Amino acid sequence: MRDSSLNKSILSLISVLNSDGHIPGKATTLQKIDWPATVTAITNRGLAGYFSFLFSQSRINSEIPATVVDTLRRASHRIAAHNVFYEAQCAKIVKELTASGVENIVLKGFSYMQELFGDTSSRSLSDIDVLIRPDNRMKALEYLLAEGYEIYIIPSFKGSRDDFTILSDITGETHFMKKSGALSVNIDLHWKMRAEFPMNNYLYLDKLPWWENTAAFMIGGVPAKRLSLEMQFIHLALHFASHHHYTGLRWFVELFLFLKTFGEKLDWKFIYQTASSNDCRKLLGVCLRLVNDYLGDSCPASAIWPRFLPGRALLPGEYRFYKNCLVRDEKSRLAEYICMPLSPASVTGRLKMIYYFLFDEQGVVFWEGSGRKVPKMLYPFYVLYIVPRQLLRRRN
Numbered sequence: 001m002r003d004s005s006l007n008k009s010i011l012s013l014i015s016v017l018n019s020d021g022h023i024p025g026k027a028t029t030l031q032k033i034d035w036p037a038t039v040t041a042i043t044n045r046g047l048a049g050y051f052s053f054l055f056s057q058s059r060i061n062s063e064i065p066a067t068v069v070d071t072l073r074r075a076s077h078r079i080a081a082h083n084v085f086y087e088a089q090c091a092k093i094v095k096e097l098t099a100s101g102v103e104n105i106v107l108k109g110f111s112y113m114q115e116l117f118g119d120t121s122s123r124s125l126s127d128i129d130v131l132i133r134p135d136n137r138m139k140a141l142e143y144l145l146a147e148g149y150e151i152y153i154i155p156s157f158k159g160s161r162d163d164f165t166i167l168s169d170i171t172g173e174t175h176f177m178k179k180s181g182a183l184s185v186n187i188d189l190h191w192k193m194r195a196e197f198p199m200n201n202y203l204y205l206d207k208l209p210w211w212e213n214t215a216a217f218m219i220g221g222v223p224a225k226r227l228s229l230e231m232q233f234i235h236l237a238l239h240f241a242s243h244h245h246y247t248g249l250r251w252f253v254e255l256f257l258f259l260k261t262f263g264e265k266l267d268w269k270f271i272y273q274t275a276s277s278n279d280c281r282k283l284l285g286v287c288l289r290l291v292n293d294y295l296g297d298s299c300p301a302s303a304i305w306p307r308f309l310p311g312r313a314l315l316p317g318e319y320r321f322y323k324n325c326l327v328r329d330e331k332s333r334l335a336e337y338i339c340m341p342l343s344p345a346s347v348t349g350r351l352k353m354i355y356y357f358l359f360d361e362q363g364v365v366f367w368e369g370s371g372r373k374v375p376k377m378l379y380p381f382y383v384l385y386i387v388p389r390q391l392l393r394r395r396n
Helices: 005-018 026-032 035-044 048-057 066-099 113-117 134-146 161-171 229-243 249-262 268-274 278-298 300-308 318-327 333-342 347-359 362-368 376-395
Strands: 104-107 128-132 173-180 183-190 214-219 222-227
Touching: 005 026, 005 035, 005 048, 005 249, 005 278, 005 318, 035 048, 035 066, 048 066, 048 113, 066 104, 066 128, 066 134, 066 183, 066 214, 066 222, 104 214, 113 249, 128 134, 134 183, 161 173, 222 229, 229 249, 229 268, 229 278, 249 278, 249 300, 268 300, 278 300, 278 318, 318 333, 333 347, 347 376
Parallel strands: 104 222, 128 183
Antiparallel strands: 104 128, 173 183, 214 222
16 A cells, blocks of 8 residues: 655644644754645645644744745635534524424534634534434434435435435434535434444444533534533544544544643543443554554653553554555545454454455445345355445546
8 A cells, every 4th residue: 555645744744833842853844845735735635724723823834935824824714714604504403403302412523623723714624413312313304304405315326215215224324415505515414323334233333322421512602512522532533443444634633633632631541441342442542543653742642542452453564554544645445445344353353344244234235225136145246246346436
């Protein structure tokens, strides 16, 4: 797997700009950066607002080309305008869902944005994530449809609309979209906390006490709920590991900022006990170790990673593979498929994951819809056909 010098350059820049003290080779690091390519990469990865904020706070701003600062500032203004619109929509949805008796929790996005980024305009947003209780699913669905939202069906999905509803049951979420002038609003409505198929049948994230550990905050002047600090960390790490498969600097940077801001306040004993399975602890440990390796000087709390990640949880070369996932230029479908069976902390768990992948009948629905009938004993052969087909489609 080829490393990306651009991603490594961005991570080095984050380390330099977040350091309060002296970093050996700081000037050399800045001089080696290919600024035009790096600025393009920063913008494409949704980090323009964050870097614009960093540059405005940094004491080494004079060592950064003025054109770089100006380009990122203009990009951050577009993000800020987009977020103002999204914040108003999020506040409206939270207020009206709550008024209709639908208990809800704002996930990611705006939930801790103010504390992590200094305001609600620096973090790039693509959608609004809201968690509801399963019993309120239909009530929330009716509300969103009445508000003009439509269920968004993945273009590559080959089944029927009813099949897509079945797929939503598997994933525990539905994506809604609404046009508002030149802009669109995207809502991810979650009623289960799930990992990607087939890991949702193995990690059992729904069993974690999400609803029992929440905190109050304000969004657009409206009272709302978010996860507690400890549960927010668990969610950010598990989401980055099991959904994004350690790929995507935007989510990695958010995880780093959360640890940098709240790491010393987190109840690590509670986190260890709550993430009670070795598999969940392994995913948390890998995330913590990645932060420690790349940004540890700015994030002392990440040094706790050995408590969650004993050496026996990783195969030879496995951690290096995860590091390569982080610094890749583009997301790799093959890397995603490799990450899935590697996720469990034991050989038995990895074999179970492979079994789910080969024999779980939900997989056929996930890829093809219920119209495709495959005898159970032929599932493995079907998967061995469908996976290369998916890889070739992604490549093309």
